[in-house]
Amino acid sequence: MINVHMDISVVVPLFNEEESLPELTSWIDRVMAKHQFSYEIILIDDGSKDKSWAVIEDLKKDNNNISAIKFRRNYGKSAALNVGFAAAQGDVVITMDADLQDSPDEIPELYDRIMNKGADLVSGWKQKRYDPLTKTLPTKLFNAVTRGMSGIDNLHDFNCGLKAYRKDVVKNIEVYGEMHRYIPVIAKWAGFTNIQEQVVQHYPRKYGTTKFGAGRFVKGFLDLLSIFFVGKFAKRPMHFFGVMGVVSFLLGLVITLYLICHKLMSIASGTPFRDITDQPLFFLSLTAIIIGTQLFLTGFLAELVSRNSTDRNNYQIEKVI
Ligand code: UDP
Ligand code: MG
Numbered sequence: 001m002i003n004v005h006m007d008i009s010v011v012v013p014l015f016n017e018e019e020s021l022p023e024l025t026s027w028i029d030r031v032m033a034k035h036q037f038s039y040e041i042i043l044i045d046d047g048s049k050d051k052s053w054a055v056i057e058d059l060k061k062d063n064n065n066i067s068a069i070k071f072r073r074n075y076g077k078s079a080a081l082n083v084g085f086a087a088a089q090g091d092v093v094i095t096m097d098a099d100l101q102d103s104p105d106e107i108p109e110l111y112d113r114i115m116n117k118g119a120d121l122v123s124g125w126k127q128k129r130y131d132p133l134t135k136t137l138p139t140k141l142f143n144a145v146t147r148g149m150s151g152i153d154n155l156h157d158f159n160c161g162l163k164a165y166r167k168d169v170v171k172n173i174e175v176y177g178e179m180h181r182y183i184p185v186i187a188k189w190a191g192f193t194n195i196q197e198q199v200v201q202h203y204p205r206k207y208g209t210t211k212f213g214a215g216r217f218v219k220g221f222l223d224l225l226s227i228f229f230v231g232k233f234a235k236r237p238m239h240f241f242g243v244m245g246v247v248s249f250l251l252g253l254v255i256t257l258y259l260i261c262h263k264l265m266s267i268a269s270g271t272p273f274r275d276i277t278d279q280p281l282f283f284l285s286l287t288a289i290i291i292g293t294q295l296f297l298t299g300f301l302a303e304l305v306s307r308n309s310t311d312r313n314n315y316q317i318e319k320v321i
Contacts, residue, residue, distance in 0.1 A: 242299025249292025
């Protein structure tokens with residue numbers, strides 16, 4: 001294979017976006033031509049049930065810059081990004097949603113930050129957002145929590161679909177589960193610390209509806225907790241044991257604290273008291289602490305084991321064009 005240098009790879013995960021694709025690809029083409037970038041557009045069809053794949057095949061006929069990967073079924077945005085990252089050849093890799101909410105006009109500035117301003121990753125900030133309040137409010141909270149936990153305090157909008165990466169970054173990170181929401185965090189942990197933000201245009205969704213329901217925040221938050229506990233994302237069902245352990249441990253701790261306070265107050269007030277070790281509650285709290293610790297350790301072991309599980313990226317690719 002001849003190794004031809006390429007400036008930019010645009011990676012687009014998509015699920016049922018048949019209407020947007022012609023406009024999106026021609027818009028990207030226009031921007032690239034204007035700035036004379038060499039580029040590829042990698043479309044990842046994440047198991048669409050509409051005519052997205054037929055549209056892609058059609059677009060590809062007249063456009064050599066397009067390549068596409070079709071999943072056998074819907075595996076989620078993270079899986080789609082992950083295969084896009086593996087396929088990308090450009091010096092700079094841009095990710096972008098397919099629904100025309102992100103603007104390809106941002107690409108030149110994103111590229112410039114990576115190539116000339118030292119950024120490893122540039123994350124878009126949809127400062128003026130065209131989404132309903134039910135979506136923007138939880139997102140604000142999500143971003144504040146992620147900022148606090150990750151220490152990346154210069155980002156306002158972790159989950160913006162429009163991002164740019166130095167090629168090294170995408171070749172050294174792995175995204176799965178709900179991890180697409182935390183890519184800057186994963187990149188930071190992998191040692192890519194120059195993370196910048198760029199205010200980007202955001203448009204209302206032109207066709208179709210959002211592909212993410214309300215459950216996304218809960219799932220995403222559990223994934224975040226798990227990476228902070230274990231350092232890496234693991235299988236979600238495994239968290240059950242650890243969570244039960246923590247609950248039991250905390251319960252034991254609360255009862256113990258209560259008993260200690262009770263005892264201290266009895267001493268202070270001079271009223272007679274029974275030794276706390278006599279109380280049935282004391283044994284309950286001790287049991288809860290011991291069981292809690294054991295369960296937590298079991299959960300922890302499960303996490304460690306599942307880190308190497310083959311389950312992580314078991315998506316199946318049906319076609320590549
Ligand atoms: N998407 C995907 N797989 C999914 C869900 C979404 O590839 O399972 C794509 C979707 O087609 C779009 C991008 O991810 O290109 C962002 O999705 P969406 O616009 O629905 O999210 P929102 O903008 O509402 O956060
Ligand atoms: Mg969208």
